[in-house]
Amino acid sequence: MAISFALLTSKALQKNIAKEFVERMVAWSKNIKVSDPLEEGCRLGPVVSEGQYEKIKRFISNAKSEGATILTWGVRPKHMEKGFFIEPTIINDINTSMEIWREEVFGPVLCVIEFSSEGEAIELANDTHYGLASAVISGDRERRQRLSEEINAGTIWVNCSQPCFCQAPWGGNKHNGFGRELGEGGIDNYLSIKQVTEYTSDEPWGWYKSPAYM
Numbered sequence: 001m002a003i004s005f006a007l008l009t010s011k012a013l014q015k016n017i018a019k020e021f022v023e024r025m026v027a028w029s030k031n032i033k034v035s036d037p038l039e040e041g042c043r044l045g046p047v048v049s050e051g052q053y054e055k056i057k058r059f060i061s062n063a064k065s066e067g068a069t070i071l072t073w074g075v076r077p078k079h080m081e082k083g084f085f086i087e088p089t090i091i092n093d094i095n096t097s098m099e100i101w102r103e104e105v106f107g108p109v110l111c112v113i114e115f116s117s118e119g120e121a122i123e124l125a126n127d128t129h130y131g132l133a134s135a136v137i138s139g140d141r142e143r144r145q146r147l148s149e150e151i152n153a154g155t156i157w158v159n160c161s162q163p164c165f166c167q168a169p170w171g172g173n174k175h176n177g178f179g180r181e182l183g184e185g186g187i188d189n190y191l192s193i194k195q196v197t198e199y200t201s202d203e204p205w206g207w208y209k210s211p212a213y214m
Contacts, residue, residue: 001013001014001017001118001136001137001138001143002138007104008015009104009106009107009109009110010101010109010110010111010112010113011111011112011113011123012112012113012114012115012124012125013112013113013114013115013205014114014115014116014121015114015115015116015135018112018114022071022090022092022112024111024121025090025112026071026072026090029072029073029088029090030072030128032044032088034077034080034085034087034088034143035080036083042087044087044108045082045085045127046083046084046085047085047086047106047107047108048084048106050084051082052084052106052107053086053210055106055107056086056105056106056107056109057074057086058159059099059103059105059109060089060091060109061073061102062099062100063091063094063099063100063111065100066098067089067093067095067099068091068092068093068094068098068111069092069093070089070090071090071091072087072088072089072090073086073087073088073089074086074087074088074089074091074109081157085110086107086109086164087108087110088107088110089107089108089109089110090110090111091109091111091112092111092112093125094111094112094113095113096113096124096127098111099154100112102128102129104130117147118143118147121147122147123152124183125151125153126150126151128174129174129175130172130174130175130176131152131153131172131173131174131175131176132153132154132155132158132172132173132176132177133153133154133155133157133162133172134151134153134155134156134157135157135158135160135161135162136148136151136157136158136159137159138157138159138182138198144158144159152173152174153172153173154169154170154171154172154173154176154177154180155170155171155172165183166182166183167182167183168182168183169181169182169183169184169185169186170182170183170186171185186200
């Protein structure tokens with residue numbers, strides 16, 4: 001079983017599959033083409049600005065200084081001398097107190113941590129002040145249902161990642177906001193709820209006693 005959360009830059013992996021899963025991710029990431037987005041076959045372009053580029057590099061550097069292991073890259077591609085490019089970065093030997101685990105990186109960085117039980121997985125997923133989206137990957141249907149109910153996020157993807165539909169509500173929990181866009185839930189932001197209470201008895205409304213009985 002695998003769980004992704006915090007804008008999918010953090011991934012929790014069940015211990016019995018973690019080693020092979022990480023090895024496959026590392027091998028797969030090395031085949032991602034980093035280039036000008038207008039170039040055919042590009043799968044990863046630059047980050048949005050120089051400020052964000054420097055911020056991502058600081059996240060990676062701080063993670064390394066805190067004891068994490070950088071499994072892939074974390075640097076500028078050698079063939080891209082200009083632009084704010086960072087190669088796909090996978091980091092393990094993570095603990096939950098590390099800055100890069102607790103904050104949203106907004107860059108091509110994936111942090112990996114292992115869990116042993118379903119309860120531990122749920123605790124990891126919810127131990128954050130963010131709650132925009134999470135993904136649950138499992139072959140056990142009942143487990144997928146339980147986790148979908150227990151994880152505190154505005155969107156849960158099950159055995160998939162990041163499909164978006166205009167018919168479905170979109171929005172986060174906790175520091176990722178409140179309210180929803182899209183779907184019927186998105187319409188609620190434009191509505192004002194009114195309470196109307198009607199008393200239908202022929203008896204006088206008895207909230208206050210008549211002065212004659214006081």
